[in-house]
Amino acid sequence: MSYTFAIGDIHGCREPLRKLQAMIEARWASGTIVYIGDYIDRGPDSRGVIDLLKAGPAKPGWQWIMLKGNHEDMMVGAYAGRYDRDWWLDNGGLETELSYDGRVPTEVLAWADRLPLMHLDAHRIFVHAGVNPEVPLEKQSPQDLLWLRPQNSAYYWGKHLCHGHTPSRINPRTIGNRTNIDSGCVFGGKLTCAVFDDDVAGGPLEFLKAAW
Incomplete structure (x- = not known):
C-alpha cells in the first residue's frame, strides 16, 4: 500500500506544520505529501515555513510536492510589478516581509514562482483553490486554480478534487467528490492533513489535525 497526504493552507504557522509532519512520520514509513499552497502571509513565521519546505524530507521514502497558492503568486507578482504591492502587504505580505x-x-521568489x-x-x-468543471482539465486557467471558490461538487473527470484556499472552522470536510482541507489554522483553527490510499478511489480515509 502507498499513501498520499495533503496538507492545507499553512500561512506561516510553522509549529503546527512540524507537529503534523511528525504525526504523519510516526504512523507511516513512506508516502507522498502534497502541500496545497499558501505557505506564507498572515502568520508569524513565513520564513521558517519556507526554510522547512525548501529543505525537503529528512527521512528516506518520502516525496514532497509543493503547489503554488494565491499568496505565493501575490508575493511574486508584487515584487515583479505585476500586482500592486500594497494589495499583497494588506493581505498578509507585511508579516512575510517582517x-x-x-x-x-x-532565491525565495524564484522558488515560489516555479511551484x-x-x-x-x-x-x-x-x-490550491479549485477547478472549473466546464473546462477541460488540461486547459484550466491559473486564475481558477489559484482563486476559485467551489460551491458544490462535480464529476471532475472521474477523480476526487482536494483543495484549500477557502478557510472554515467546519473544515476539513468532504462534499460529494470534493474535499476542502483549509481549516483556518492562521485564524485560530487547526492545520489539517487528508490521508488518501493511492490504490482506492474517492475521498480521504481520515483527517489528521495539529494545533499550536
Whole structure:
C-alpha cells in the first residue's frame, strides 16, 4: 500500500506544520505529501515555513510536492510589478516581509514562482483553490486554480478534487467528490492533513489535525 497526504493552507504557522509532519512520520514509513499552497502571509513565521519546505524530507521514502497558492503568486507578482504591492502587504505580505527582515530574498521568489499549480495521481486532483468543471482539465486557467471558490461538487473527470484556499472552522470536510482541507489554522483553527490510499478511489480515509 502507498499513501498520499495533503496538507492545507499553512500561512506561516510553522509549529503546527512540524507537529503534523511528525504525526504523519510516526504512523507511516513512506508516502507522498502534497502541500496545497499558501505557505506564507498572515502568520508569524513565513520564513521558517519556507526554510522547512525548501529543505525537503529528512527521512528516506518520502516525496514532497509543493503547489503554488494565491499568496505565493501575490508575493511574486508584487515584487515583479505585476500586482500592486500594497494589495499583497494588506493581505498578509507585511508579516512575510517582517519575517525576512524587510525584503524577501530573490532565491525565495524564484522558488515560489516555479511551484506547480496542480498535482494529479490515478484517482485525485490536487490544486490550491479549485477547478472549473466546464473546462477541460488540461486547459484550466491559473486564475481558477489559484482563486476559485467551489460551491458544490462535480464529476471532475472521474477523480476526487482536494483543495484549500477557502478557510472554515467546519473544515476539513468532504462534499460529494470534493474535499476542502483549509481549516483556518492562521485564524485560530487547526492545520489539517487528508490521508488518501493511492490504490482506492474517492475521498480521504481520515483527517489528521495539529494545533499550536
